[in-house]
Amino acid sequence: MKIICIGRNYARHIDELDNERPAEPVVFLKPDTALVPKGNPIFLPPFSKEVHYETELVVRINRLGKGIAPQYAHHYYNEIGLGLDLTARDLQAELKAAGLPWEKAKAFDFSALVSKDFIPVDELGGTDNIDFSLRINGKTVQQGNSRDMLWRIDELIAYVSQFFTLRTGDLLFTGTPAGVGPLHKDDILEGYIGNRLMFKTRVK
Ligand code: ZN
Secondary structure, rough: EEEEEEEEEEEEHHHHHHOOOOOOOOOEEEEEHHHHOOOOOOOOOOOOEEEOOOEEEEEEEEOEOOOHHHHHHHHHHEEEEEEOOOOEHHHHHHHHHHHOOOOHOOOOOOEEOOOOOOOEHHHHOOOOOOOOEEEOEEEEEEEEEEHHHOOOOHHHHHHHHOOOOOOOEEEEEEOOOOOOOOOOOEEEEEEEEOOEEEEEEEEE
């Protein structure tokens, strides 16, 4: 399986990182080795002094598809989870400044945490009004709603499937809202969709 990630999909997050608003979705990949094994803590890698959390709604693809039209995109998933796109922000800044690809900063081992459970789209009442948040040590640091995405989930699926064949089990990270920041050793992270606890983990 592969992990397809969308960058710059929430206006206020684009502003906080001083990025340009893109004309098309920003897309990058993580390999399956980026997944944090279930039940493991988050380990901060030795090559970064500034690993940021990015809380994101995650779509699990359930059918093979390529060149999917937006109006058919909802046939390719039926549940939504929550994840963390961990980012070595210091390394990313260096790579961006040099015009180089982001993989070392975004796709390293254990840079993708995904909730064990996914919630059926029916139960969420669709995908256009999903609240989600991250608490660190009991304090809410990120709060988002899918209605604020620059490109909605179906548009993202249509867009990325022009370039990459989607397979059952592939994961789509849909971008992070404002409030990203650095992780510290011993932080306790709790991710929520609505009031439902989706993951709880700690930083080692
Ligand atoms: Zn992200």
